[in-house]
Amino acid sequence: MVWVQVDWLSKAESPAIVAIARRAFSQSDDALASRSGHLPPGQQGLQTGHTAASRIIRGQTEAMADENRKANGKAAPAKAGETPENAEAQAQAETSGAAQQGEQAAPKAKKEKPPAPEDKPFAEFIQQEYLPALQKAIAATGIGDLELTFSQETLPSAGETCWQVRGRFAGGQRLFGIAFIKEDINGPKFFFCADNSSHPSTLEHFMGDERKVTLDLLVLYTAQRLNAQKWLARN
Incomplete structure (x- = not known):
């Protein structure tokens, strides 16, 4: 009868059936053990053989249960002495250690430099950077009534329209x-000027030798050109 049960369990695939069989064999062992002190010597030998067979069957049953758990993706039972709290703490420690290693391996991000004034769009650069800087530089020479404008105007003596920065001072003269x-700002540029409220009649190439125009260079060249006209207060 025991070997018939072994053959039947070896064909079982359902974890539920395996669990039921395990409980049944466990109860059978307990019952036999309780009667072992009252059986005659011959029957005690049969009882011992039956108990050994039950243990073999239980071992096979547990092995089948482990295989079923693996097939169903279930975790194996916890090891002896291991509690769920200890397992969770160990998992958290491993996760924390891996995160720290990742942070150490990651290179430090470099601080991004602020964009240069010249990187702004053309109109923004002229209005937000060049005009205020030029106003300040000319005021430092003693000229206090400089009026600057930025607009599209007809180019003197050419009839072509383009963006122009114009300045008037000395009472508009x-x-x-x-x-x-x-x-x-790195494209072609021209300088023109007029005195005594006359109209400009000559165009001059402006900063033609500079391949890379910066805010400081643009202000410097403008001040130098006005100084060459002897229009600045220090002259």
């Missing part, structure tokens, strides 16, 4: 301008 042929 003196006029100068920087003409930008392209919307690019």
Whole structure:
């Protein structure tokens, strides 16, 4: 009868059936053990053999249960002495250690430099950077009534329209301008000026030798050109 049960359990695939069989064999062992002190010597030998067979069957049953758990993706029982709290603490420690290693391995992000004024769009650069800087530089020479404008105007003696920075001072008697042929501070530029409220008649190439125009260079060249006209107060 025992070996018939072994053959039947070896064909069982359902974890539920295996669990039921395990409980049944466990109860059978307990019952036999309780009667072992009252059986005659011959029957005690049969009882011992039956108990050994039950243990073999239980071992096979547990092995089948482990295989079923693996097939169903279930975790194996916890090891002896291991509590769920200890397992969770160990898992958290491993996760924390892995995160720390990842942080150490990751390179430190470099601080991004703020964009240069010249990187701004053309119109923003002229209005937000060049005009205030030029106003300040000219005021430092003693000229206090400089009026600066930025607009599209007709280029003197050419009839072409382009973006221009124009400045008037000395009660409007003196006029100068920087003409930008392209919307690019590194593009072609011209300088013109007029005195005594007259109209400009000559165009001069402006900063033609500078391949890389910066805010400081643009202000410096403008001040130098006005100084060459002897229009600044120090002259």
